[in-house]
Amino acid sequence: MQQIKFTKMHGIGNDYIYINCFEQKIDDPQTLARRMSPRRTSVGSDGLILICPSDTADAKMRMFNMDGSEGKMCGNGIRCVGKYLYDNGIAKKDVITVETLSGIKSLEIEAENGEAKFVTVDMGKAILTPREISVESDSQEPFVAKPVQVGDRLERLTCVSVGNPHAIVFCDRVEDLELEKLGPLFEHHAIFPDRVNTEFVRVIDDHTLQMRVWERGSGETLACGTGACATTVAAVLNGYCPQGEPILVKLRGGDLTITYQADGTVMMTGPAEEVFQGEINL
Numbered sequence: 001m002q003q004i005k006f007t008k009m010h011g012i013g014n015d016y017i018y019i020n021c022f023e024q025k026i027d028d029p030q031t032l033a034r035r036m037s038p039r040r041t042s043v044g045s046d047g048l049i050l051i052c053p054s055d056t057a058d059a060k061m062r063m064f065n066m067d068g069s070e071g072k073m074c075g076n077g078i079r080c081v082g083k084y085l086y087d088n089g090i091a092k093k094d095v096i097t098v099e100t101l102s103g104i105k106s107l108e109i110e111a112e113n114g115e116a117k118f119v120t121v122d123m124g125k126a127i128l129t130p131r132e133i134s135v136e137s138d139s140q141e142p143f144v145a146k147p148v149q150v151g152d153r154l155e156r157l158t159c160v161s162v163g164n165p166h167a168i169v170f171c172d173r174v175e176d177l178e179l180e181k182l183g184p185l186f187e188h189h190a191i192f193p194d195r196v197n198t199e200f201v202r203v204i205d206d207h208t209l210q211m212r213v214w215e216r217g218s219g220e221t222l223a224c225g226t227g228a229c230a231t232t233v234a235a236v237l238n239g240y241c242p243q244g245e246p247i248l249v250k251l252r253g254g255d256l257t258i259t260y261q262a263d264g265t266v267m268m269t270g271p272a273e274e275v276f277q278g279e280i281n282l
Helices: 029-036 075-087 179-187 225-237
Strands: 003-011 014-020 047-052 059-065 095-100 103-112 115-125 146-150 153-161 165-170 197-205 208-215 219-221 247-251 254-260 265-271 273-281
Touching (some): 003 075, 014 075, 047 075, 059 075, 075 115, 075 265, 075 273, 115 225, 146 179, 153 225, 179 197, 179 219, 225 247, 225 265
Parallel strands (some): 059 095, 208 247
Antiparallel strands (some): 003 014, 003 273, 047 059, 095 103, 103 115, 115 265, 197 208, 208 219
């Protein structure tokens, strides 16, 4: 029987199980994610994140959705990785680098009483070319406010990748949307061969957005960091928000501050929290 130590952490409600692979070896993370993620019969989470050694950065992050599929990046998850590395002395410094499938990300740590409290992540440049996002399109111009038939609804979608593919829909209301019905229609739509994360967004004012998210492989989650980044980029592209200024994105789990800079880089600032540590026998 194998005993695995883990840490439960969350970024504004987007919760993952974190395993220190500097000290432990995980041979089958896909199966482990499926086993540990169910909320009533196991630890419960939006998925599993492995914190691993890296040849090119302070650490490497691998993230797995609750269905076992591997994702390229997780904005809320990487902030927690930064906190874990800082708090546990693996990388006790103000700026930490983390290798991901979307490249190396730079994390700036804001600490209180010797522990990381807020983390600012350089998410890199937003990707707007449909082919690079994995969107089927007749044109490789940015996919902005284009009409797409989704079930019995004609939606105007804006597609952005900030490490993961996102489709953003601007709505008058988001609170009463039936995401358990709508989400799968977007996730498995034919124009998204690799599936897609979908954000449903209300513009409160030119510096404030309200968002709900359906994540591929996980369903509705309380928050999505890359989704908040993609949503801010989409809001700028659609003329709702200014570029180069901090935008407050309000999610069900809490708030993130996102800036879509003039050079196309996206910066994300938000909290990271440890919930508990535990062990599981396999």
